[in-house]
Amino acid sequence: MKQLVLGLLISLIFILPIKAQFLFNLGIEEGAIVSAGDLQFINDITTDLAVIFPLADKHSLITYYQLTYNGPGIVEGQEASFSERAQSHYFMAKHLWKVSDKIFIKPKVGFLMEFNKFGKNEEWGEGLYDLNKFTFGSSFAYSDSLSFAYDFQIYKYPNYSDLYTLYLTDFTKDEPAEDYKNHRFSLSYKNSSLINSMVFLLEYDLSLSFYDNKKVLGVTGYTGPDDQKSTHHYISFLPQLKSGHVVLGLNLIGEINDSNQNYIFGYDPSSIQYKENFFSYTTGQVKPIISFLFGKEDSLSVMFSFLHKRYKNRPSQEPSGIFTRSRLYVESLSAGLSYYVKLSKYFALNPSYAFVNTKSNNDYSQAADYNYDAHVVSISLNYTY
């Protein structure tokens, strides 16, 4: 009964503020993937709830909660009992301070709980990689276009226990833990302009991560004294032209990820293969989209995408698994249709279909993720206020 009273009090805290502004979204997606003769169903649920409290003339408080679930879908195959499923809960409170007409300061605290399991009969909360992540930080924004942010993140894996980590750390750790911290700096720029009925959207993000207690693997196979760090660049350019009931768009996306983390293969120290900067890559993507608008808000979109991803230092593999001298690349080509139907003011349906062809220069027989064809059908329902 105490829990029920506590539950009611929490509910009241959310709903009592008279002048608060509410934002709500419930998205349910059912999908089917056919690849290499296998049929797999997937199910995603996302809920967002935000309440914005006006505190004073230039201050407001945003509270936000997000729940997500990813797992097997409406029909479970024979193997679905052993497939991965995850749920996460993210709580965030952000103070919005309007210093002047163009300058905003937004300090925030966040807490993410993530639960994973690899089978139906495993209990929630006992997953090896269950994660608790705490975030404290602030962003400084100029107008809507430029912002700089710093976040201090604490990653805790409450259930983590791994003999392999003990081996890597030369059995010097009493408790093999994956817990680490991260200092994350980010800079983002957004701009939109209208030139002769064409809209140009430009977005650039740079993030730098400096980890604490997340060590870099050394050539011996053991982790060394250095901590991991990474740099990530993301740029997107989207020109759009609307003519009558047709919208044409061409999205160009580039991405560079640079990480100092290395990788080793094998458990026997005499046959370990060591690869430096294993996770650094460059990605280029071209996505033309044609949308046909119907009625008030319905639309049919035809989408194409070509993605090329090349690893900086990761070699491809021969069918037996031996590394070659070539750098690994992955190319993915997809084409699809998406139909957006507004059923009522807040309720929309979005059936879609896509064909995906992915290939690479990796011929390793166990690297099926690099070479496959897939048909993806999905239906999503969204209730958004």
Place this chain on the structure above:
Amino acid sequence: MKRFVIVVISLILFTTTLWADIETTLYKTALDLATKPNNLFIEINNDIENTVPNFLSRRFQIHTSILWNLFTVGNGQLRYRINDESGFPEVTPGISGWYLWGLTFLPEEDFSAKVYGLSPFVTFGKSLERNVKFFIGSKYTYGKIDLNWKSTQDQDTSAVGMADDFGFDLSSLAGISSVYQDVGFYTGITYQRDSGREVSALIGYYPSWKKIYSKIQVSGSLFDYGMSLYPDSYMLLHLYLNLHINI
């Protein structure tokens, strides 16, 4: 056109369900019931209750799930809206309950059963616009499952047939006994269309069990119909049809 899309999507949902191997699905459901008996009954409880506030001027509502009655799950719900919104959100307490009476028809000398559940709840509703309400609430869910079959020891266990495939022999069970209880939270939005029908979306969560559920519901003057979604359950999608009387 929109109705056509809805019909096509419904057909896809039904046909994909039919693609499944019915025998395997039923066996898995039975296995799920045997190994995690609470799951199915928590879902029944969610199906039969209606915690979404409505736009009617009448305060008292009696409500029952027609489909679960057809499966011999007697059920009902009572709720009462205490106040109209006037600065303070509207408050609607209620209680739902169910009893699996179909099992009482089985011969007493072979089988004894007592399976029931109760769930009191309180919903707070707040109008965002003239025809849109946001709601949030909490409930306490309690259930008891007590199934005993007495002649199990004499049965030929090979009759089950699929035990080897799943590594678990259902016939080896002498009974299922379980009590479950947890406090759940739910929140959502309901919107009244010009036709008077209300379209609602709800997401709910039981923190101790870490169980998620969601509902999309259409409510008319006499019936609620919709679908519940239970991720991580063998019966992921439940369709429901409920009857309500407002007084």
